[in-house]
Amino acid sequence: MQMGWRAYNLTSDGQHGLGNWSEDQLASYLSTGVASGKGPxxxxxxxxxxxxxxxxxxxxxxxxVTYLRSLPPIAEGPVAHPMPSGGAGALDAVARRGEGLFAQACAGCHLPDGQGRQSAWAALGGAHSVSDPAGDNLVQVLRTGTALETAQGRVFMPGFSKAYTAEELAAITAYVTAHFGNTQTDIKASAFKN
Ligand code: HEC
Structure with a gap:
């Protein structure tokens, strides 16, 4: 963990690590900060x-890339799920609330289907962060925002701690992990406090 962010498994394990990334996806992620189908x-x-x-x-x-490929597989840490085709199925009441909040706060940049508007960096499908049941990086990105200078200009996401309550942010995480990561989480409002 680094300042509340989790560094995900980089070994060649196909589910927990990078084993199912193509060479192009790895090279793209390292050199531009995004890989198609793997998030930013x-x-x-x-x-x-x-x-x-x-x-x-x-x-x-x-x-x-060759070095990362050579790391023996270790089955540790959260599994990265591809985005469920056809949505996440039934959402519970908290996630349904999150769905409405996502439409309001997030879809402007990420689009309702998570494909990202204008910038490839805002595509959420396949991002490890959205199928981590502990949600560390999702919580961090919502609390503090994130930014990246790219060859196409600066991409930017604001933090949401001032505009939304902790309960609302927890509801958004329930929706985002279910809908984009096919993962049930129980991230508490307390993760967004202090
Ligand atoms: C102003 C545009 C904008 C808004 C609004 C926005 N995002 Fe983002 N988001 C981005 C961009 C751009 C990135 C990629 C940033 C990067 O690569 O540093 C991103 C990244 C992410 C990631 C990926 C983090 C990772 O490391 O895998 C998640 C998850 C996410 N946003 C969720 C949300 C949610 C949920 C909301 C609404 C509460 C939201 N975003 C609102 C632009 C936005």
Whole structure:
């Protein structure tokens, strides 16, 4: 854990780690902070991309991909789920409340289907953060926001702690993890307090 953010499993395990990422997805994520179908880098990972990785040569990125590929699989940490096709199924009352709040607060940038408006960085499907039952990075991104300087300009998400109550933010996490990550979470309002 780094300042409340979780660094996800980077080993070649297919479910917990990066084993089912293609070479192109890995290279894209490292050098631009986003990979199609895998979500964006945010928080400290976005900073690593912004300040270092995006200046590396293609050869160095390729060498890093080879290195990541070589890490023996370890089945530890949350599993990254692909976005459920056809939605998450029945939502409980809290997640339904979150659905309404998502339409209001989030869909302007992420679109109701999570595909992202204008920028690939706002595509949520496949992001590890939305299928982590503990929701550490989801909580962090909602509390503090995140930003990343890209070749196409700056992409940015504000924090929501001032505009929404802790209960509302917990409801949003219940919806986001169910709908985009096919994962039931029980992230409490207290995660958004103090
Ligand atoms: C102003 C546009 C904007 C709004 C509003 C916004 N986001 Fe984002 N969000 C982004 C962008 C851009 C990124 C990628 C940022 C990055 O790569 O650093 C992102 C990233 C994310 C991520 C991915 C984090 C990760 O590391 O996998 C999640 C989850 C997320 N947003 C959820 C939400 C939710 C829930 C809301 C509503 C409460 C919301 N966003 C509102 C623009 C926005």
């Amino acid at each position: 880098a945010s928080g400290p990972m976005a900073e690593a991309v912004e300040h270092g990785l995006r200046y590396m040569t293609q050869e160095d990125i390729a060498a890093m």
